[in-house]
Each structure stands twice: as C-alpha cells, then as structure tokens.
Amino acid sequence: xxxxxxxxxxxxxKTGQSMxxxxxxxxxxxxxxxxxxxxxxxxxxxHYSVGEGTTAKGEVPDGYNVSRLKKQxxxxxxxxxxxxxxxxxxxxxxxxDLGNTIYFGExxxxxxx
Amino acid sequence: RxxxxxxxxxxxxxxxxxxxxxxxxxxxxxxxFFWYRQDCRKEPKLLMxxxxxxNEDGRFTAQLNRASQYISLLIRDSKLSDSATYxxxxxxxxxxxxxxxxxxxTVKP
Numbered sequence: 001x002x003x004x005x006x007x008x009x010x011x012x013x014k015t016g017q018s019m020x021x022x023x024x025x026x027x028x029x030x031x032x033x034x035x036x037x038x039x040x041x042x043x044x045x046x047h048y049s050v051g052e053g054t055t056a057k058g059e060v061p062d063g064y065n066v067s068r069l070k071k072q073x074x075x076x077x078x079x080x081x082x083x084x085x086x087x088x089x090x091x092x093x094x095x096x097d098l099g100n101t102i103y104f105g106e107x108x109x110x111x112x113x
Numbered sequence: 114r115x116x117x118x119x120x121x122x123x124x125x126x127x128x129x130x131x132x133x134x135x136x137x138x139x140x141x142x143x144x145x146f147f148w149y150r151q152d153c154r155k156e157p158k159l160l161m162x163x164x165x166x167x168n169e170d171g172r173f174t175a176q177l178n179r180a181s182q183y184i185s186l187l188i189r190d191s192k193l194s195d196s197a198t199y200x201x202x203x204x205x206x207x208x209x210x211x212x213x214x215x216x217x218x219t220v221k222p
Contacts, residue, residue: 041214042200042212043200088154090157094210098144099145099162099204101159102157104156104158105156106155107154107156
C-alpha cells in the first residue's frame with residue numbers, strides 16, 4: 001500500500017551541488033506534481049506533469065528541472081543548489097479529473113548550506 | 114491577489130468549541146472544492162470534498178457559496194486531535210488544483 005514514495009527523505013547539500021529527488025507512485029495516476037513548502041508557508045507548485053513524457057512549469061520553476069520518462073516516476077533536479085532552495089519538497093499525484101484526490105508523499109527535507 | 118485566500122489564523126480554541134474557517138476563491142470557473150488537513154511536519158491529506166448542497170462528515174461540515182465564491186469548514190465539539198493546518202483547495206475546469214496557504218487551528222485542553 002505504498003501510494004506516493006519520495007527519496008531521499010533528508011539531504012544536506014553544499015551550495016552549487018546538484019541532486020535529484022525521486023518520486024514514485026503506484027496508483028496509475030496521470031498527473032504528478034512537485035511542491036515546495038517553506039516554514040510557516042503554504043505549498044508552492046514547482047513543476048507538474050499531466051502524463052508520461054510531459055512536463056509543465058508551475059508557480060516557482062526557476063532553478064529546478066523535471067522529467068517524467070515513465071508514468072509512475074517524476075524526478076525533480078536541482079542543477080546548482082542555492083541556500084534559497086532549503087525547503088521541504090512534496091511530490092503528489094492524482095487522476096487529473098475534477099473530483100480527484102491529490103495524494104502526497106511524506107516529503108523530502110532539503111538543506112543547502 | 115491570490116487565487117485562493119484563507120485567514121492564516123492561528124485559531125486557538127478550547128476543547129469542545131465550535132470553530133469555522135472560510136476560504137475565498139477568485140476564479141469563477143472553479144469546479145470542485147476540497148478541504149485538506151496538514152499536521153506539523155507531515156504531508157497534506159484529504160479531509161473532505163465540498164459539494165454544492167453542503168455536506169457533513171461527523172463533526173465536520175463543509176459549505177459552498179458559488180455566488181460569493183467562498184467555501185467554509187465548520188468543526189463542532191473540537192478535539193485536541195483536530196489541531197492542524199487546514200488547507201482549502203480549488204480545482205478549475207482545466208484540472209488545475211490551487212491550494213490556499215492554510216489556516217492553523219490549535220485546540221487547547
């Protein structure tokens with residue numbers, strides 16, 4: 001009963017390093033999303049995908065890239081990490097229809113020093 | 114102006130109290146509405162959908178007012194375990210989900 005799984009859960013990066021956050025869902029959902037949430041703040045959409053092979057920019061896409069090579073996976077990349085990217089990152093998925101529930105992963109805590 | 118706005122609170126209430134949250138949305142094309150709950154350092158989870166005629170789930174009642182473009186969540190007989198942040202979510206007919214920033218509730222003994 002995995003749902004949405006994110007790896008890694010915690011990571012400390014040095015400024016300028018690169019890394020990839022992995023997200024996998026086992027619900028055969030078309031839509032997948034990456035959000036970031038800063039302390040005491042709301043969710044902000046980074047990028048999303050409406051199906052395998054598609055990606056689109058969200059509210060705060062700068063400094064991030066994504067890929068959806070397989071329907072079940074959505075990868076978020078940081079090419080050159082900056083302290084401003086210190087945040088909690090949530091991956092989510094949904095069927096994509098109007099009445100659908102969005103299911104979230106447990107979050108990935110990223111600190112850039 | 115944000116597409117979905119909520120009073121951030123915090124709302125501090127005693128156990129047993131009734132508390133209500135409102136959420137306003139700006140896109141008149143919005144088609145479906147939800148309340149999510151987020152506990153501290155956890156992921157958001159669906160609390161309930163909001164239907165046009167209003168709906169109830171135990172101590173929780175959700176209402177939708179399309180004319181005024183707001184939805185509400187009423188919690189009766191508050192429990193300590195209700196302490197969380199409540200997120201309003203609005204979907205447009207394009208399938209886009211927009212989250213409010215959330216309202217924080219603390220229920221005290």
